[in-house]
Amino acid sequence: MPDLLLGQTLTFAADPFAEGPAAARHERHGAVLIDGGLIRASGPAAELRAAHPQARVHDYGQHLISAGFVDAHVHYPQTAIIASWGKRLIDWLNTYTFPEETRLADPAYARTIAARHFDLTLAHGTTTACSFATIHPASVDAFFAEAQSRGLRALTGKTCMDRNAPDGLRDSAQSAHDDSKALIDRWHGVDRLSYVITPRFAPTSTPAQLEVLGALWAEHPGMLMQTHLSEQTEEIAWVRDLFPAARDYLDVYEAHGLLGPGALFGHAIHLTDRERARLREVGAALVHCPTSNSFIGSGLFDLAGLKGEGQRVGLATDTGGGSSFSMLRTMAAAYEIAQLRGTAVHPAALWWLATAGSAGALGLGDRIGTLAPGREADLVVIDLASTPAIAQRAAQANDLWEALFPTIMMGDDRAIAAVWVNGSPVVPQAPQLCASQ
Ligand code: GUN
Ligand code: ZN
Secondary structure (H helix, E strand, C coil): EEEEEEEEEEECCCCCCHHHHEEEEEEEEEEEEEEECEEEEEEEEHHHHHCCCCCCEEEEEEEEECCCCEEEEEHHHHHHHHHCCCCHHHHHHHHHHHHHHHHHCCHHHHHHHHHHHHHHHHHHEEEEEEEHHHHHCCHHHHHHHHHCCCCEEEEEHHHHCCCCCCCCCCHHHHHHHHHHHHHHHCCCCCCCCEEEEEEEEEHCCCCHHHHHHHHHHHHCCEEEEEEEEECCHHHHHHHHHHHHCCCCHHHHHHHHCCCCCCCEEEEECCCCCHHHHHHHHCCCCCEECHHHHHHHHCCCCCHHHHCCCCCEECCCCCCCCCCCCCHHHHHHHHHHHHCCCCCCHHHHHHHHHHHHHHHHHHHHHHHCCCCCCCCCCCCEECCCCCCCHHHHHHHCCCCCCHHHHHHHHHHHHEEEEEEEEEEEECCCCCCCCCCCC
């Protein structure tokens, strides 16, 4: 039997960075019709109710129904070390991240952390994540098995590192290739799961490893490749030392076959003009990680400039470098960073980034990210008055954007009234904490 969800609805017919808020489609009395895991229609409630009298009705009142949030860059293995104090990137990796990632050598611990990641992110309205795993193939198995059991569309890959990482957290060029290939054969295209070729970043791979991963990617057209690019200035200087023949950081990836339209570059803050021109020419995607960029002290991503010149951009939490599991908080941080650069990003553009924009960056714009007919039914239902502070501000609103912006700036998991995954409502789970944590 079809389901008919009633409430305010918000979706996008175009990119608000290009078209302005008119790119959005808002129905004050809207509805979304779901059947067989897909969105069949969305529009005015009266029309859809009349056309589908047999549908099971779920009345969300004044709540806002949107496509679920899409987190385009996250490290699920870092869930338990979110909000670790006092370091910049390289020290933060060595002090907090690598020791924790070493623990995922234990498949049972990996499964615990994967389950916790999905419990937390679903409670925050995120229905698709593109995650880094660890070097351990079982960490990929854990993430995909958890996503599969929940019916989620999800992406990850074995993080490859064969230098500048501690004992127990290094692979080799050969094993990175062989393990990645075996995981592709096991998981890529199974249910809603996609494998992503994942060299961590240039400093932790030898040229030989980058080369084999570039070759593996070339064997799988249509697959994504994710890594990090130009996050901190110290990192860029290190890359210059490690790869003296490269013109710049991006050139390291390109020289090893790791640049193409399916490339996802996390951070991409300190780019040269040449890098920007080349990224745009190729049509690679940049992933903005604003809470991480302020938390680790990385810098101010040029959102307005990069979108204005036609780059593809997605939005991401980057937990645990990022300091929040919430894509609402992530939108707020994107707004604040743009303000520091002198641009006020419209709420429509923020919401687009967290849904359709991130879906497009992942090459999934025809599957998820909007309420268009035929899209997979991954939805979030937002309470626009989830706390007294938000409610009193939203009560003064004159339009949707004034009603929504307080939730963007001040909302958290309390704003998530319901989540639908693959056409079914998700029962919220309290994250499981095991005794050893
Ligand atoms: N660069 C290389 N690895 C990482 C990571 O785990 N987090 C962040 N923020 N940057 C990185
Ligand atoms: Zn990252």
